[in-house]
Structure formats: C-alpha cells, structure tokens
Amino acid sequence: MPYIKETSIRRTQDAADIVQIIESYGVKLRRVGGNYAGLCPFHREKTPSFNVNPQGQYFKCFGCGAAGGVIKFVELIERLDFVEALTNLAQRVGVELEYEKSDYGARSPRPASSGDHKKALYWANKTALNYFRRALAGSPADAYLRGRGFTTDTLKAWQLGWAPDDFHGLLDFIRDELTRQNAGAKFDQAVKFAVEAGVLRRHEEKQNYYDAFRGRVIFPILDARQQPVGFGGRVLEEKPEAGGKYLNTAETPLFKKGRLLFGLNFAAREIGERREAIIVEGYTDTIMCHQYGVRNVVATLGTALTPDHVRLLRRHVGQDGKVVALFDADAAGKKATARAREIFMQEDAPLWILPDLAVKDAAEFLPKFGAEKFREFLNSAQEAFACLLQENLGQNFGNDLSAKTAAVMNVMRVVNLCPNAIRRQMMRQQVALLAAVDENLLPQPEGKREEGRGKREKGRERSLFRNR
Numbered sequence: 001m002p003y004i005k006e007t008s009i010r011r012t013q014d015a016a017d018i019v020q021i022i023e024s025y026g027v028k029l030r031r032v033g034g035n036y037a038g039l040c041p042f043h044r045e046k047t048p049s050f051n052v053n054p055q056g057q058y059f060k061c062f063g064c065g066a067a068g069g070v071i072k073f074v075e076l077i078e079r080l081d082f083v084e085a086l087t088n089l090a091q092r093v094g095v096e097l098e099y100e101k102s103d104y105g106a107r108s109p110r111p112a113s114s115g116d117h118k119k120a121l122y123w124a125n126k127t128a129l130n131y132f133r134r135a136l137a138g139s140p141a142d143a144y145l146r147g148r149g150f151t152t153d154t155l156k157a158w159q160l161g162w163a164p165d166d167f168h169g170l171l172d173f174i175r176d177e178l179t180r181q182n183a184g185a186k187f188d189q190a191v192k193f194a195v196e197a198g199v200l201r202r203h204e205e206k207q208n209y210y211d212a213f214r215g216r217v218i219f220p221i222l223d224a225r226q227q228p229v230g231f232g233g234r235v236l237e238e239k240p241e242a243g244g245k246y247l248n249t250a251e252t253p254l255f256k257k258g259r260l261l262f263g264l265n266f267a268a269r270e271i272g273e274r275r276e277a278i279i280v281e282g283y284t285d286t287i288m289c290h291q292y293g294v295r296n297v298v299a300t301l302g303t304a305l306t307p308d309h310v311r312l313l314r315r316h317v318g319q320d321g322k323v324v325a326l327f328d329a330d331a332a333g334k335k336a337t338a339r340a341r342e343i344f345m346q347e348d349a350p351l352w353i354l355p356d357l358a359v360k361d362a363a364e365f366l367p368k369f370g371a372e373k374f375r376e377f378l379n380s381a382q383e384a385f386a387c388l389l390q391e392n393l394g395q396n397f398g399n400d401l402s403a404k405t406a407a408v409m410n411v412m413r414v415v416n417l418c419p420n421a422i423r424r425q426m427m428r429q430q431v432a433l434l435a436a437v438d439e440n441l442l443p444q445p446e447g448k449r450e451e452g453r454g455k456r457e458k459g460r461e462r463s464l465f466r467n468r
C-alpha cells in the first residue's frame with residue numbers, strides 16, 4: 001500500500017464501527033456476551049458461526065474461516081481490492097484519504113466524488129425509489145408485472161415500482177419530503193442532486209425541472225448494500241416520443257453501467273458458493289430466475305458486456321469458476337452472444353454458452369415450463385470456443401472453399417483476441433485439425449505477424465487449404 005497514508009488507513013478504521021458496517025449489509029447480529037453473532041454472509045448456514053468482536057473490531061467465521069477487520073469485511077462482501085475497499089469505506093465514514101507524495105505520482109484511485117456528494121446522490125435515488133414504490137399498487141406496472149407472473153414477494157424484494165406518467169410527480173414528492181423533514185429550504189439544492197442522479201431533468205429553455213422517468217415500470221439497480229444507484233425504466237406501450245423501450249440512468253458517480261450487474265446484490269452469495277454465474281439479457285429474466293430459485297443470475301444494464309464486467313464476474317466465481325451466457329433467441333441475442341465471446345476471449349476468461357430456449361427468454365420459459373426443466377436446460381451449456389468451432393466449421397462446405405476460408409478467418413479473428421499464447425496455440429491446433437489446414441498458415445494476432453514462421457511465408461501467395 002504505497003500510496004494512501006498509513007494515518008488515513010487508521011483514521012478510517014477508527015471512524016468505522018465494524019458492527020454497524022456489517023449490519024449495513026443486511027447481516028443480522030445478536031449480542032452474545034461481549035461479542036456479536038449472526039449468520040455468515042460468506043457461506044450458507046442455519047446456525048450462526050459468524051462472530052464479531054466490537055472491542056477488537058474484527059470478525060471471524062468459525063464455519064468458513066473468513067476473518068479480518070472492517071476493511072477486510074468490505075473487501076470480501078463487495079469483492080473489492082484493498083484500495084477500493086478502503087476508499088469506499090473512507091467515503092462512507094467521512095474520512096478524507098491523504099496520499100503519499102511519491103515518485104510514481106498519485107496512482108491510487110482518488111475518489112472522484114466526495115463522501116457527502118455521494119450521500120446526496122444516494123438520497124436523491126432513495127427518495128425517487130420511495131416515490132416509484134408507493135405508486136406501484138394498482139398501477140399499470142403492477143398489472144403488467146403480475147401478468148408476467150411475478151409474485152408479491154418478488155415485487156417487494158426487488159423493490160419494483162411505477163413512474164406515473166406525470167412531469168412533476170417526483171418533483172412534488174421531493175418538495176413534500178423536505179417539507180415533512182422541515183428542510184424545505186434545501187429544495188433547490190436537492191433538485192440539483194436529483195438532476196445529477198438522473199431522476200430529474202432540467203429544461204434549459206424553460207429553465208425548469210421535470211421527472212426523467214414517466215409512464216415506466218421501474219427496476220431499481222441496487223448496490224451490495226441494497227441501496228439504489230440507478231434505475232431501469234420500461235415503457236408499457238411503445239410510443240415513438242417515449243424515447244425507447246428501456247430508459248436507464250445515465251452515468252453518474254454512483255452509476256457506472258460498465259461495472260455494474262443487475263441482480264448481483266441478490267446473486268453474489270449463490271454465485272460464490274456455486275462458483276458459477278449465469279448472465280442474461282434482461283431485468284425480467286434475472287428476476288424470474290431468482291423467483292424460481294435459480295439465484296446465481298445477473299444481467300448487464302442494457303449495455304453490451306465490458307471487460308470490467310468480465311473481471312467482476314471472475315472475482316465472484318473464482319479462478320476455476322464458470323460464467324454461462326443465456327441470451328435471447330433472436331438476432332439481438334445472437335449479437336450479444338458473439339460480443340460476449342469476444343470480450344471473454346480478450347480477457348482470457350472461460351465462457352459457456354447456452355443454446356436457444358424454445359421461447360424468447362427465461363422470463364417466458366420459467367412460468368411455462370418450471371424450474372426443473374430450466375435447470376435441465378442449464379446443463380446443456382457448451383464451452384464458448386467449442387461453440388464457435390461448431391457454428392463456423394461444423395458444416396460440410398463441399399467444394400465451396402471461399403465459404404470455408406471465410407469460416408476459418410472468422411474463427412481465427414476471435415482466437416487471435418486471446419492474450420494467452422498457450423491457450424491460443426491450443427485453439428489454433430484445433431482449428432487446423434478441424435479445417436484440415438496447415439496450422440502455420442493460420443493468421444497470427446496483429447503485431448505478431450512478423451514473428452517466427454510467419455515471416456518466411458510473408459508476401460508469398462499461399463493457399464489456405466491442403467490438397468485433399
């Protein structure tokens with residue numbers, strides 16, 4: 001830890017009460033003598049073996065062996081590294097981290113936004129969530145969600161809501177909330193934070209403010225502490241002026257789409273235990289899977305998978321764990337699968353791919369066919385590279401050599417994304433074998449072309465295929 005000052009680390013540890021911090025993640029602790037005990041958040045258990053010592057400010061689980069201080073706890077539960085966990089904790093307890101002046105410069109991630117600022121953004125999101133949730137009962141969203149098969153418990157657990165088709169609903173709600181708290185004077189400031197959090201918008205010409213989400217089913221995106229960091233809103237009827245079927249919060253200091261996964265707050269434990277994560281396309285797919293007891297499921301937030309997502313998933317499943325992609329059985333789903341395959345290849349992370357479902361998606365499949373059939377289906381996942389080979393080279397090309405050449409090039413484009421030379425070599429061998437092509441003729445990754453054997457071949461007219 002060369003960059004953050006030792007004194008800052010100590011001040012953060014002193015300011016954070018380990019019991020409070022642990023409880024903020026939904027762990028229920030009961031006083032036992034001088035200590036606290038509860039069910040361990042890191043493994044599944046029925047009798048509490050998770051102990052917290054408030055004097056020593058440490059925790060220890062006698063079941064799974066997890067142990068450490070408050071920073072360690074945040075590291076484990078949020079799957080952060082030490083610096084990230086420390087930064088996160090310091091913000092929450094209001095300690096400003098100081099950095100060592102070093103020759104390397106300040107490479108530690110400085111908080112982009114201060115603790116108070118983030119608190120204000122959380123406040124805006126929480127207030128908006130309250131507004132959306134209160135509006136749910138008896139709303140068109142309620143009817144829609146129940147029609148799709150979601151239970152009351154599910155609606156509650158996932159804190160689903162409805163944004164009424166009203167330009168000032170949330171704006172008025174914020175005013176009322178502040179008045180109720182005798183903080184009416186803070187209205188202007190609160191509105192600015194609500195704009196920054198993405199729940200209100202500013203009309204530049206009229207110089208007024210209005211609700212960002214209107215006439216939409218609201219899917220809150222919660223962080224590991226179950227606090228809302230953003231929202232996904234789905235329209236019920238697609239109107240051209242409504243601005244797309246899905247509207248998501250834009251990037252904010254709390255909401256980084258490329259680094260967040262929908263449902264991870266509920267799925268993290270199960271993913272860690274099963275060492276397997278299933279990634280789906282939609283909010284409703286995720287929620288339906290959880291409702292049917294398949295709880296290691298997450299979704300991206302209406303964006304393509306990013307390298308950060310892959311790393312995040314990898315941290316959760318562990319080094320030898322498994323990530324399985326289940327995307328929709330349509331053209332967009334195909335594209336998402338291809339993209340996922342490339343990103344995982346780039347990150348040298350294994351990926352399994354599920355075949356198309358008989359219906360559009362998991363949200364439709366589960367109510368129709370049930371969890372048992374779904375679990376059977378989940379067993380049919382195929383390793384991504386094997387899929388790639390099958391898709392491209394698993395057919396008889398006959399005499400169509402240009403189609404076969406294109407197929408080989410297609411596979412090699414993906415193979416060459418892999419930074420791991422050993423794995424790349426093994427994949428090349430498989431391609432060569434399957435296509436009956438001399439392995440040395442297969443294209444090398446960009447920048448590697450001048451190396452080794454390829455050099456001799458350079459500039460020479462060459463046929464990709466052996467004569468058979």
Ligand SMILES: [Zn+2]
Pocket residue numbers: 040041042043050061062063064065066
């Ligand atoms: Zn444990």
